[in-house]
Amino acid sequence: MKLRATRALLTSATAIFLLTSCTQEQQNKISRDIQNWTGTNGVLEFYAGDKVVRRFIKIDKLSTAMGTQDNLPRPYRFGYGIMDENLNFMADPGEKKVYFEISDYASNYLFFENPH
Structure with a gap:
């Protein structure tokens, strides 16, 4: 022992x-x-001013796109998550897992771990 x-x-x-x-x-x-x-239980929110206009939930990670020939990072991130259409932090019937991309030039989004 x-x-x-x-x-x-x-x-x-x-x-x-x-x-x-x-x-x-x-x-x-x-x-x-x-x-x-x-894995994480990430949430990605997009804002128009101070209002949430789009939310993706149950995101494992955001990945940086890499070039296939030069293996250099591309100016966007991507991931998969459930589009939370009614913004209630829950995957409701009919809300599906989708692919999304975020430009490096976008400044109106927030990624965080789901507190719920």
């Missing part, structure tokens, strides 16, 4: 050391990789 506890402590200490020795950018990438693996 002591051997297991020692191994667990050593593994935890090593993980903490590795994470603290990473730069902030590397830590953020690790966090995103973990989220991509575990």
